[in-house]
Amino acid sequence: xxxxxxxxxxxxxxxxxxxxxxxxxxxxxxxxxxxxxxxxxxxxxxxxxxxxxxxxxxxxxxxxxxxxxxxxxxxxxxxxxxxxxxxxxxxxxxxxxxxxxxxxxxxxxxxxxxxxxxxxxxxxxxxxxxxxxxxxxxxxxxxxxxxxxxxxxxxxxxxxxxxxxxxxxxxxxxxxxxxxxxxxxxxxxxxxxxxxxxxxxxxxxxxxxxxxxxxxxxxxxxxxxxxxxxxxxxxxxxxxxx
Numbered sequence: 028x029x030x031x032x033x034x035x036x037x038x039x040x041x042x043x044x045x046x047x048x049x050x051x052x053x054x055x056x057x058x059x060x061x062x063x064x065x066x067x068x069x070x071x072x073x074x075x076x077x078x079x080x081x082x083x084x085x086x087x088x089x090x091x092x093x094x095x096x097x098x099x100x101x102x103x104x105x106x107x108x109x110x111x112x113x114x115x116x117x118x119x120x121x122x123x124x125x126x127x128x129x130x131x132x133x134x135x136x137x138x139x140x141x142x143x144x145x146x147x148x149x150x151x152x153x154x155x156x157x158x159x160x161x162x163x164x165x166x167x168x169x170x171x172x173x174x175x176x177x178x179x180x181x182x183x184x185x186x187x188x189x190x191x192x193x194x195x196x197x198x199x200x201x202x203x204x205x206x207x208x209x210x211x212x213x214x215x216x217x218x219x220x221x222x223x224x225x226x227x228x229x230x231x232x233x234x235x236x237x238x239x240x241x242x243x244x245x246x247x248x249x250x251x252x253x254x255x256x257x258x259x260x261x262x263x264x265x266x267x268x269x
Contacts, residue, residue: 029071037082064116076112080105135246142253171231189217193245208236219254
């Protein structure tokens with residue numbers, strides 16, 4: 028469709044050459060290119076733009092049925108077809124990325140609100156912890172998230188830590204997550220609650236390199252803060268300390 032659409036359109040316009048001005052035919056080609064650019068990906072949009080420019084040259088520019096353009100106006104039209112096609116494709120992709128980003132933000136806010144509501148309504152510690160574990164795993168695309176009680180786990184100074192402001196620190200230095208990704212060789216610690224006495228979440232990202240955004244890291248830290256309810260002493264019995 029990306030290649031055939033402009034060619035078929037230009038061929039049809041060439042049959043009406045006596046009734047349809049060259050600029051009008053070019054506008055019809057623009058519509059086809061815009062439709063492909065909006066509906067498809069970057070490759071399809073660029074192919075449609077190239078196809079439209081070539082089809083205009085072959086079917087609608089003098090000399091007809093040759094890949095040669097003699098008129099300056101026709102050259103400008105072909106170049107504009109190519110430029111418009113590429114521009115529309117990039118704008119469309121940008122719009123889709125913005126829409127996807129807005130949807131993710133809405134999902135993050137919904138998740139944080141849900142966890143906060145569970146904590147405020149007195150949901151059981153087990154349910155709240157299980158919900159936050161699942162949400163953190165989804166937000167950061169982790170392999171696993173596990174909560175441990177203060178009695179089960181002592182903070183390890185050599186282990187990476189995700190701070191409340193979304194900064195990842197390892198051995199006293201901030202990690203550039205966008206460039207280096209989350210550490211894969213060790214578990215990441217994330218404090219639960221707001222006073223540092225509600226245990227920790229241990230985050231595992233060992234199978235591949237993840238590069239979550241600062242926004243995603245902040246959401247994970249905010250989710251962990253919602254675990255402020257007293258945790259039964261029996262929670263996590265049987266799990267080994269880290």
